[in-house]
C-alpha cells in the first residue's frame with residue numbers, strides 16, 4: 001500500500017512551511033468561493049486540475065459525480081450543497097465529469113452490478129442522463145461512454161437546481177452553475193452547456 005505516513009512527513013517538512021501563513025489564516029477562516037462536485041475517481045483531483053489553494057474549493061465527490069435531486073430526507077450530499085450555498089455563500093458550482101468514468105461506463109455498457117447493489121441503486125440518479133444520451137445518434141463504444149458522461153453532467157446540473165438553496169441563489173443572481181468534463185489523457189477540461197439551467 002502507498003505509504004501515507006511518508007506523504008504526511010513530506011508535507012510537514014517540504015510543503016507546509018511555504019504555506020504556513022496561508023494555513024494560519026485558514027485556521028480561523030473558511031470562505032471558499034466555489035463548490036466543486038466531482039467524481040470520487042482517484043484520477044480526478046479538483047485542487048490539482050484547477051490549481052486551487054487550500055481554502056478555495058468546497059468539494060463534494062461522489063461515484064459518478066451524481067447529485068441526487070432534492071428530497072426532504074436527510075442526505076449528506078444535499079447537506080453539503082446547502083451548507084456551501086446558504087451558509088458559505090459560494091458564487092459558483094462546478095459539476096465535473098471525466099473521461100473513462102467507471103460509473104458511466106457501467107451504465108453505458110450495461111455491466112452486471114448484482115454484486116454491488118448499493119452502487120446499482122445509487123446510479124439510478126443517472127437515469128435522466130441515460131435517457132438523454134440514448135437520444136445521441138451514432139454513439140457507440142467509447143463514444144457512447146463519452147456521450148453519457150456529458151449527458152450526466154447536464155442531468156446533475158438539473159438535479160442541483162432542484163435544491164432550494166440553489167434555486168434561491170440562482171433566482172437572486174448570486175450563483176452560477178458550470179458543467180465540465182475532464183479528459184484524463186490530455187488534461188483538457190471541456191465545458192458542458194449549462195445555459196438551460198441558469199435561465
Ligand SMILES: [Zn+2]
Pocket residue numbers: 039040041063064065098100101102103104
Ligand atoms: Zn468517475
